[in-house]
Amino acid sequence: MTGTPPLPDWSVEQWFNTDRPISLTDLRGKIVVIEAFQMLCPGCVTHGLPLARQVHEAFAPSDVAVIGLHTVFEHHEAMTPVSLAAFLHEYRIRFPVGVDMKGDSTMPVTMKRYGLRGTPSLLLIDRAGVLRAHYFGQVSALTLGAEIGALLAKPTPHKGPDRTADTGGCTDDGCEAP
Numbered sequence: 001m002t003g004t005p006p007l008p009d010w011s012v013e014q015w016f017n018t019d020r021p022i023s024l025t026d027l028r029g030k031i032v033v034i035e036a037f038q039m040l041c042p043g044c045v046t047h048g049l050p051l052a053r054q055v056h057e058a059f060a061p062s063d064v065a066v067i068g069l070h071t072v073f074e075h076h077e078a079m080t081p082v083s084l085a086a087f088l089h090e091y092r093i094r095f096p097v098g099v100d101m102k103g104d105s106t107m108p109v110t111m112k113r114y115g116l117r118g119t120p121s122l123l124l125i126d127r128a129g130v131l132r133a134h135y136f137g138q139v140s141a142l143t144l145g146a147e148i149g150a151l152l153a154k155p156t157p158h159k160g161p162d163r164t165a166d167t168g169g170c171t172d173d174g175c176e177a178p
Helices: 042-058 081-090 109-113 141-153
Strands: 012-016 031-037 064-070 097-100 121-125 131-136
Touching (some): 031 042, 042 064, 042 121, 081 097, 097 109, 121 141
Parallel strands (some): 064 097
Antiparallel strands (some): 031 121
16 A cells, blocks of 8 residues: 555544644645554554654654544443543643544444554655555654655655646746656
């Protein structure tokens, strides 16, 4: 799935740590780190969420957006919104967290749509919305930092009208090769 067209949006039934719903389209132009987790998952608590929190604290929010995706596929009765709110408070998770929509089976909608194998899972999305990395389990902070740095070093995709059509590829700022 990496390197394919822009990742489809998530299906979220409730948001925490934000005053409005967030979509991937809203985040275009930023690097996006999605940390898919369950609050009762040991790997999420010891590795995934601390790494996501480090990324959230290390990079400017204008450049890198960190989004938590609480994607519950087990222990449904224990993982209520009230429990999640307390968990986020206790673990000092300040970045936005969406609750993945329940699916027809035990697999939540976004988890199935993104092909996640379990939790923790981390997705790294470039400024154009294209999936660049998909990890399951523990991720090296050094590796992730280097990947984010490389994506930040690439120029931001052109957001304005395409001025090359009527200028022969040249603007006041320079000329682009075909």
